[in-house]
Amino acid sequence: MEIPESFDLAYALSDLTIKLFGVWILVEICHGALILFRCWRIGRKLRHLPSLPPSLLGPLEVMRDRTDRHRLYVEWAQKYGPIMTYRILTTHVVMVTDPVIAAEALRHKSLDKDLPQQFGSRALDEFSGPNAHKTILTLPTDERWKAVRKAVATAFSTSNMRANFPGIRKACNQLIEVLAEVGPSVAVDMDNATCRESLDVIGQVGFGRDMGATRSLLDDDEPGQAITATQAAQAECEAGLNDPLRRYKLWRPDVWAGRAATRRFHKVIARLMADIRRERPAEATFAAHLLDIIDPATGVTITDEFLKPEIALLFLAGFETTGHTASWTLYAVSQDADIEAKITKELASLGLLATHEQPQPRSIEWDDLSKLTYLNAVIKESMRKYPAGGVAPFRAPVKGAGDVVLGGGKLVIPEGAILHAPIAAIQLSPALWDNPEKFDPARWLQADAEYAPGAKLDGKGVKRFIPFGDGARNCVGQTLARLNLTTALAQLYGSFSFRLASEMGTAEEVRAAEQVNITLSCAKGMKMHAIPRVAPVKTT
């Protein structure tokens, strides 16, 4: 019998497919074996360090079940000491809360942000844009990072901050107007309110846009939806960080809902990007500088494909961190009448407090900011106890540089492992602070309170207070964050006293609702009554 030629071809093709499939399986097996071998080898180098009990997945199960990831690190540091290790799947992490080693690590040239994908850094990049390009937050310290950082830093110069000060003051005045309109009987989510105020500020300083978020606090409006979309996408990003296998769990409805939230956020950013392209923002904004970046990879102006994720990241970092810090401050002060009395005394001494004799407080000026010693101590204490970026930072030895030796040989970070110096665990460490769980602004009235007692690196003091991180990759927006917090809180306390709404429950319940979704917030929001110091409240 003659076999048709077509049959021969089909047979050869299927034979080839089977062989290729076999080769692919073999390559994957070898790849897997290599990963396991590397993991074992790194594990051997770290086996002398205290470590979490061994388990297949590492602490992922625990991390998934706890919303307060920052507290987990605080607990580990207390249980296992200032240098310990844990493993996420096949990646070994060295967690350091010793302030000297942490400072050295965060300033070390051979420890950078090039984190392995399987460690979850991809979740952050997928949050920033559908193409998962790296951004200023996740790029290694390379030419593109330098270009973006320079563009952003220009907008945060002191002279620029000074020029923007009246606009920042105005954003808070709008909040005061809305709170006065609502009245003291209604509980307002002050976390949402302060996020809106911060969004308006970053809109002005960063994008040269009036976002209109504060004045529409009471509506189900577009800026409000942008905030909701951002926070829902952030929650998905956090879930992805805590579960590197989440992307494959397509049978779960929450994974689909999270993806939809991320798409909604990307649409918000696409609209903002189109807006910026349509009408170039003022030269002082970082958006204007970003538009002019020459992409080091191509030698031509950066395209929207790479610019959009940067805008997304800056949009998030710009309002979320400062907004939550302000609302945690309002919460902490509402729990201690003494602290509030000291704030109001200071404001009164500067004519910034509404009183029956002076119902219209003086408008806050730039020069007042440095005179608000006690209020600034309160803000510092809030950033210590409720660090918005408290689960960061992470660094990895740069590829090819070999193992990184720290503390004169006290610690070696093997190439392929990750260095983690969680801010929350340093700032809440009983080894570094007296009574760290107590909200005590008075500690900031002592000289050198930021420094770890007796700790030195290269002959200089070492900080135990690092809410904005340390080293070349510290927070580029910290000047704006500080300025906004002092201006906003001085104005808010000048006009109102804030009482926690009964629906928020006890202090223990608020503590139990601490939630990390990249940044630290309260899962219940922060419902408060704004009680006018003198009715009716007027703004300047």
Ligand code: HEM
């Ligand atoms: C209270 C407010 C804020 C806190 C607590 C905070 C905290 C931090 C921390 C801890 C880091 C370092 C992360 C790391 O080392 O991995 C960081 C980085 C960063 N922050 Fe902030 N931040 C705040 C406000 C802002 C604002 C207003 C902006 C404005 C856009 C901003 C933009 C950024 C950016 C772009 C980075 C990445 C910098 C780089 O890697 O070069 N942050 N922030």
